[in-house]
Amino acid sequence: MLLERRGFRFCSSARMLAALVCILLCIQPGHGQTCTEGFAYDRRARQCVDVDECRTMPDVCRGDMRCVNQNGGYLCLPRNLYNQPYRQETPALPEPAYPDASVGFPDTFLPDPPRAVEPSYPRVRTTAQCILGYAAAEDGTCNDIDECETNSHHCNPTQVCINTAGGYTCSCTEGYWLIGGQCQDIDECRYGYCQQLCANVPGSYSCSCNPGFILNPDSRTCQDVDECEDEPCSHGCFNTYGSYMCNCDEGFELASDGTTCIDLDECSFSEFLCQHRCVNTPGSFSCICPSGYYVFEDGRTCEDINECDTGNNTCTTAQVCFNFQGGYTCLDPLQCHSPYVEVSDNQCMCSAENPACRDKPFTILYRHMDLSSGRSVPADIFQMQATTRYPGAFYIFQIKSGNDGREFYMRQTSNVSATLVLSRPITGPREVVLDLEMVTVNNVINFRGSSIIRVTVFVSEHPF
Numbered sequence: 001m002l003l004e005r006r007g008f009r010f011c012s013s014a015r016m017l018a019a020l021v022c023i024l025l026c027i028q029p030g031h032g033q034t035c036t037e038g039f040a041y042d043r044r045a046r047q048c049v050d051v052d053e054c055r056t057m058p059d060v061c062r063g064d065m066r067c068v069n070q071n072g073g074y075l076c077l078p079r080n081l082y083n084q085p086y087r088q089e090t091p092a093l094p095e096p097a098y099p100d101a102s103v104g105f106p107d108t109f110l111p112d113p114p115r116a117v118e119p120s121y122p123r124v125r126t127t128a129q130c131i132l133g134y135a136a137a138e139d140g141t142c143n144d145i146d147e148c149e150t151n152s153h154h155c156n157p158t159q160v161c162i163n164t165a166g167g168y169t170c171s172c173t174e175g176y177w178l179i180g181g182q183c184q185d186i187d188e189c190r191y192g193y194c195q196q197l198c199a200n201v202p203g204s205y206s207c208s209c210n211p212g213f214i215l216n217p218d219s220r221t222c223q224d225v226d227e228c229e230d231e232p233c234s235h236g237c238f239n240t241y242g243s244y245m246c247n248c249d250e251g252f253e254l255a256s257d258g259t260t261c262i263d264l265d266e267c268s269f270s271e272f273l274c275q276h277r278c279v280n281t282p283g284s285f286s287c288i289c290p291s292g293y294y295v296f297e298d299g300r301t302c303e304d305i306n307e308c309d310t311g312n313n314t315c316t317t318a319q320v321c322f323n324f325q326g327g328y329t330c331l332d333p334l335q336c337h338s339p340y341v342e343v344s345d346n347q348c349m350c351s352a353e354n355p356a357c358r359d360k361p362f363t364i365l366y367r368h369m370d371l372s373s374g375r376s377v378p379a380d381i382f383q384m385q386a387t388t389r390y391p392g393a394f395y396i397f398q399i400k401s402g403n404d405g406r407e408f409y410m411r412q413t414s415n416v417s418a419t420l421v422l423s424r425p426i427t428g429p430r431e432v433v434l435d436l437e438m439v440t441v442n443n444v445i446n447f448r449g450s451s452i453i454r455v456t457v458f459v460s461e462h463p464f
Contacts, residue, residue, distance in 0.1 A: 034154060034169075036048070050069075053067070133166035148161035175203030189205055193220060207219055210222070212244075226239045226244075227239060227243070228244055251283030263282050267279070315328075319333070325464065336364075339360070363452070365453045367382075367454070369457055371428075372459075372460050376425070377423055378422060382455060383419050386440070393441060395441075398410055398439070399435070401433075402432060402434040409421055430459040431456065431459070435453075435455075437450050
């Protein structure tokens with residue numbers, strides 16, 4: 001479009017005017033806080049809005065020119081051109097001729113001699129005029145200027161420049177957010193980015209796990225570690241969530257380190273674990289019995305070995321083997337001392353016709369019994385009874401000899417019987433010989449006689 005100063009001759013077509021307006025209207029501003037020339041940032045609308053230069057700039061157009069505001073700029077047009085109505089038959093007008101600048105203008109378009117003062121309106125040239133944020137290329141097009149690459153932006157040093165069409169915007173890198181124009185670090189740990197442990201670092205964060213866990217490939221969650229796979233326990237291992245527990249086999253207990261197992265001394269728990277003696281073994285224990293005993297099926301109590309039945313004795317064929325708790329003895333054949341004569345294998349008799357038998361017991365009966373050492377008292381251990389009854393007779397039972405320690409006494413249970421009672425504990429090994437006397441008294445015939453049971457008590461060494 002060509003304008004002539006003198007007479008304001010208008011030599012252009014409506015098509016050129018419409019094209020110029022369209023170019024100006026189609027230029028869009030950048031979308032950052034920094035707006036291109038002709039726009040200002042509206043904080044409420046949060047976008048760049050057009051600046052009306054015709055109102056804000058005094059005398060923007062000089063001479064007989066009128067200012068017409070455009071989106072992102074303005075135009076200075078002759079007033080008479082501005083007042084002419086727009087016609088649709090403008091295409092019938094002849095195409096304007098654009099003279100070659102190298103050969104000068106035709107005579108019909110010769111301008112006045114140039115003045116020293118530049119014109120107050122823009123001169124339309126063959127190349128396109130580019131708004132702020134664009135630069136003219138060799139082919140006459142406007143290309144976007146990358147302010148970020150040319151370092152012509154005004155972003156804060158903490159910000160990152162992002163180029164946009166016709167402008168640029170300032171943003172923050174990942175891990176930062178914009179507060180008050182400054183990029184400040186985001187504390188990801190406050191928002192539970194990590195499942196367990198979190199360490200914030202500038203622009204990022206680092207997750208870790210508690211002992212007993214390992215970080216998953218997502219670098220955020222943790223999974224339990226099966227410590228038992230490394231066999232940390234000397235015996236058994238039980239994996240738990242985040243840890244593990246060791247257990248021990250029977251007869252062992254866990255040491256203070258929580259992983260090794262040490263032998264449990266069962267014998268130290270109680271003195272009654274074994275009847276005789278307890279011997280600790282790795283992971284268990286065993287009971288031992290003294291000589292003359294064997295360990296019973298329960299593994300704890302002791303049972304007497306009857307050497308007389310097993311034949312494991314030293315008695316001769318002439319002797320009699322007598323077994324007692326924890327041992328045995330060999331009894332010699334009965335020998336009756338004069339004036340007594342043997343009437344059986346365990347009885348001696350002194351005849352009444354023999355004057356030497358006067359004031360002596362009529363019979364002596366030999367008995368043997370065993371008794372456990374320390375047996376609880378009182379305890380009935382032997383019973384004595386008259387085998388022959390005479391009319392008008394009564395019987396007296398007493399311990400005639402052998403009860404020096406007063407451990408025994410006779411308790412009469414009927415007119416013809418009595419029981420030997422252990423009244424005090426007696427310890428062995430010991431052999432006690434008691435003469436238990438039964439006195440027969442008959443006042444009708446004036447008779448008094450006696451019989452003796454000689455009881456030999458073998459007290460064992462042990463209380464079982």
